[in-house]
Amino acid sequence: MNSLDLISMGSRNLFRRKVRTFITVLGVIIGTASIVVMLSLGIGMNESFERELRRMGDLNIITVNRYYYPDDSSGRAGGAKTTVLDDKIVAKISAIDGVEAVTPIVSAYPKLISGKYMAYAQVMGIDYNTMEAFDFKVDKGRLLQEDDTIAAVFGCNVAMQFFKANNRGGGYMVYGISNSNEPPVDVMNDKIEMTFDMSYGEKRSPGASQGQNNNKTPKVYKLQVVGVLQQSNGEKDYNIYMDINQLNKMIKEYNRSQGGQTRGGVILNEQEGYDRLWVKVKNINDVDKVQEKIKAMELGTYSLADIRKSMQKTSSTVQTVLGGIGAISFLIAALGITNTMIMSIYERTREIGIMKVLGCMLKDIQRLFLFEAAMIGLMGGILGIGLSYGASALINYIGSGYMNRAGIYMGPGNEPNNISIIPVWLAFVSIGFAMLVGLISGLYPARRAMKISVLDAIRTE
Template structure:
């Protein structure tokens, strides 16, 4: 028998016992949809974890500092002293897979913008690396190399300013300073622009210097720390920080010494990795140099381990249904042998090869698995749609899940793998009945009938 004969005969035999065939296919549909739906819940959980972590910042960025923590088992060893200087930054940049590196300097300054004042965290960075670290402007431009006294502000910073002479009421519109057009004053004097406080004051004390600066851009909203900070060229920020510290140090008269700003080393740095898959590997390489290295993938990895355990349990529950369906296919094919004993005997007497008989039964079993897999994956998409349509609304009653959140996610690879797996289950379930049909004696079969 050729392949066409096997297909025609297989379809005819399945249609002859259509009720039993439909019930068997239904078992595969239930098994396939169960395991796909269960796995989709775990995948949806992973996607929500990733979206939540990404809202805190980029998963491709590693934050580096000098606070090295030895790995477990080496806690008794004293960490080696390292300097986060330009040489160290050059080593980071030379690591394969690193896209960009920038030193970081975190400070806090008081600003005056026309009639408004406000305290803002100012971060010094390498201006050449802003685009590489996903800085995007809503208004104006990014910092250029050599920009002195220029700042780029986060999207929420204009709302952090207020008029000290005005009275505000709860629920009123917040003031919004124009940080690009207004003339800006930047100082370490935290009382700048405030109403004079009552009580004695030492008029001989000289306040920290005031610097005329300019805003050149407002960043696009990113839902992370960029929205609340201002950014400036790190070299210029170091210079004015050192000048302000010297003035405040003199005013303190020995009561308190401000920490000197190092000209050669930095407190922190950021490393941008090209591929998120390499973040963990590069992070370990930086740690091996004696530096502390942290990234948001650390949190994501912990969440994914928890999710993997839940996903394994859910997948196991769905697999039980598919196992029951496999037993149903085996039972159907064995019953088919008993009902078609004479047909098998006639085929053998007419000279049909044993391989053809085996292929016939495997084709029928595989077709049951394939049909059940196709319909099952369609049913899974329907269940996934219902869960995402109505389930998210229900879950939002207990707390917002965030924009774009989904309870169930079925990627294309899962849909394709499910159909292949269901077909494979059908073939495996039909192997024993096919082998039994091959061993059936032709004379005994004809006699039985």
């Protein structure tokens, strides 16, 4: 029996009992759709995790701090060990295999004034040579350069944080939210001043400018904004970035003016080193390895990869549970295929006996039944994928409406996050798996058909 004869006979047999074939295929459709939709929910959750982590920051960046908490022999965290973060530490970490760039970080919290508006923002001093490596991209202007003096790059939402001085009513902006669509200050063109004097630009009581200890009034710096960063949906949007050497110089001037006392700014003694370090790893797969080497230097580390591992473990567990629930439907469908093929043997016993008398090989009989079982799996798999995409679209539509009403936006640009995601590979794998289940389900009926006695088959009415 050649392949064309096999396909022709198998197709006729399937459509001879249309209702039974339809019910069997329907079972495979439901089984395929169940397992695909269940897995799509797990994939959608994993995509949500990944998107949220990317919104929080770069997965390739490790934050290093001076506080290290070693575990004792019982596994409990011991007392903190403190290590000064200096240029020697920066050089050691830079030499680790897989590290692309390292920048020290110094933070300050000065006051910004532009005309009748003021703002409070975190100013971070970094090595300007590493800005491109750490994915700083400007929407306007440029990044910091060597010949800049008191220059800064603003996050895209810093301009929205300016509010009117002495305004205790409405019109004040926090973290990029305002009652106006336009920022009150054009940071690229308007004059902006920066100072550690928290009362600058406001009404003072007599003698307030000299403080309690007759300290000098902190200097006021004219800030040149050379660029505004592109939106990152992360902390970069709300921070100001300066050259670390320039910011350190300004902090030291402030410390000297206050005699070691603070009035709202940040004090940084030279012996204390940097606040923290940022480490950019070339390959995300090397983050764990680099992080362990840094910990071996008795330094505290943190990266989004730590959260990512925990999220992936949770996602894997959920996908396993959901996939298991869907697999139950597939198992029932497999039993349905087996039952259909066995019933087909009883109905076609005489036909099978005649085929054997006419010289049909046992392998051809086996191939015929396996082909019919595989065709049931194939038809159910294809239609099941179509049903899965429809169910996925419905789930996303309902979920999107709910998130819109709740004001929840997970994706960039306020795009709602899809709850169910069916990648192309899952569709093809599911169809192949449905065919495989059909073949496996048809093995027993096929072998049973091969063993039918010719004489008993011919005597069958």
